Every structure is written in C-alpha cells, then in structure tokens.
Amino acid sequence: MKVIFIQIGKTDQSYIRDGVARYESRLKHYIPLNIITVPEVKRSKKISENRIKELEGNAISDLFKSQDHIILLDEGGDQPDSVKFAGLIEKYMISGIKRLVFVSGGAYGFSSKVYERAHSKLSVSKMTFSHQMIRLLFLEQLYRAMTIIRGDPYHHG
Numbered sequence: 001m002k003v004i005f006i007q008i009g010k011t012d013q014s015y016i017r018d019g020v021a022r023y024e025s026r027l028k029h030y031i032p033l034n035i036i037t038v039p040e041v042k043r044s045k046k047i048s049e050n051r052i053k054e055l056e057g058n059a060i061s062d063l064f065k066s067q068d069h070i071i072l073l074d075e076g077g078d079q080p081d082s083v084k085f086a087g088l089i090e091k092y093m094i095s096g097i098k099r100l101v102f103v104s105g106g107a108y109g110f111s112s113k114v115y116e117r118a119h120s121k122l123s124v125s126k127m128t129f130s131h132q133m134i135r136l137l138f139l140e141q142l143y144r145a146m147t148i149i150r151g152d153p154y155h156h157g
Contacts, residue, residue, distance in 0.1 A: 001093050001100055002032040003142070006063055007135055008056055008106035009040030016136050023139035030146035031093075036063060040106055049108045057111025060103060069097045070118045073104045073134055077121030082155065085122075085141060086148035093149075102142075104134050 011017045020035075027033045038059045041052045064070060069092065071077075080088065092100050102122075103114065110118075124137045147154035 001097055002034065004068075004099055004101040005033065005035045005139070006038060006060055006101065006103045007035065008038050008060075008104065008131065010037060011132050011135060013132060016132050019136040020139055023136070023143045026143050027139065027146065030143075030150065038063070052106070053108050053111040054113070056106050057114045060114050061117060064101065064117060065099060068099045068101045070101045070103065072110060072114065072118045072121045073102060073124060073138055074110065074121040075123050075128065077123040079123045079126065082141060082144050083148060086145035089142070089145045090149050102138065104131055104138065107131055
C-alpha cells in the first residue's frame with residue numbers, strides 16, 4: 001500500500017517544513033509515501049470562499065484515482081487515539097488497498113465534490129490548528145502509527 005498525502009499550498013513556516021521533512025524521511029522506512037502540494041488559490045475580494053473551495057476541490061479531485069481510498073482531515077471527522085489510528089492503518093494495509101489518500105484542505109476547507117468522493121473523515125484534534133500545522137501533526141501520528149504496528153519503541157518514548 002502506498003500513502004498519498006495531498007495538501008493545499010506551500011508550507012511557509014520553516015519550523016513546520018523542517019518537522020514535515022523529518023517525519024517524511026522517517027516514514028519512508030516504513031511505507032511508501034508521496035506528499036503532493038496543490039497550489040493554493042489566491043484570496044481576493046473578487047473571489048468568494050466557496051469559489052476558492054471549488055477551484056481547490058477540482059485540483060484535488062484531479063489527483064484521485066478510481067480505486068483510491070480517500071480520507072479527509074476534517075474537524076468534523078472521527079477522533080481515534082493513536083493506537084486506534086494504528087489499527088485503522090494496519091486494517092487498510094491488510095485489506096489490499098493500493099493507495100490510501102489523506103487530504104488536508106486549505107484555509108476554507110473542502111468543496112462538496114471532495115466530500116462526496118471521500119470514504120471517511122479524520123480529525124486530528126478537537127482544537128483548531130492552521131492547515132499548515134495539521135500537516136506536521138498528521139505526519140507525526142502516521143509515523144507513530146507505523147511504529148505501533150511494527151512494535152518499535154517510539155510510541156512510549
């Protein structure tokens with residue numbers, strides 16, 4: 001199984017970029033990972049939030065393949081603890097899914113088109129974080145899940 005992580009816009013904070021690079025490097029020892037950055041639609045007074053979501057949603061949807069299992073990182077999603085999340089990842093690995101796709105939306109969230117295509121939603125926390133910070137938190141949890149699955153000591157370190 002390959003994990004695809006789709007994100008909207010570049011990561012402009014160096015500490016987040018450094019953290020993402022750290023976990024991306026660590027994850028490659030466990031599972032194939034591809035991080036794809038979709039250009040962020042520039043905000044202006046002439047374009048509504050809904051139109052921004054629609055344009056970004058079209059760009060995201062163009063990356064999906066028909067057999068992808070898609071999970072949106074969304075504040076309204078399920079909130080498993082780290083061990084349950086690891087169990088979900090392991091279940092997907094065993095199930096024969098070829099591409100497990102996680103999507104972190106832009107500042108305004110997802111379009112209805114993206115919601116309709118998704119299989120489920122996952123929330124990283126009940127707290128609100130910037131869409132850039134979610135990238136780091138999610139990748140850390142994905143790495144933690146892989147160490148739990150493999151029985152490596154990171155989870156308790």
